[in-house]
C-alpha cells in the first residue's frame with residue numbers, strides 16, 4: 182500500500198501515524214478524510230451527475246454561443262475524447278470539436294455519450 186504524496190509540498194516520504202498522515206519534509210499533517218474530500222472535489226460530473234473520465238465522448242445538451250464563431254454550438258453535438266481539468270473561468274473540459282477547433286466547456290452543459 183502506498184501513501185499519498187504530501188498535498189502541500191508533494192513529498193513522497195509521507196508516513197502514517199494513528200490515522201494521521203504526516204509529511205517529514207514540511208511537517209504538514211492531514212487525514213484520510215481530507216484525501217477523500219480532495220478526491221471528491223476533483224471528480225468532474227456531467228449535467229446529470231454521471232462521473233466523467235479523460236477520453237470520454239460527451240454530447241452537448243444545449244445550444245452554446247461561441248465567441249468569434251458565426252453559428253452556435255448546437256445541442257446534440259457529439260464531442261469525442263474530452264480532457265478533464267480546470268481550464269479557468271468555470272470550464273473543466275477541454276476538447277476539439279469539428280468546425281470549431283479547440284474549445285473549453287463546462288461539464289454542466291454536457292452528458293456522457
Ligand SMILES: [Zn+2]
Pocket residue numbers: 187188189190191192204205206207208209
Ligand atoms: Zn510536505
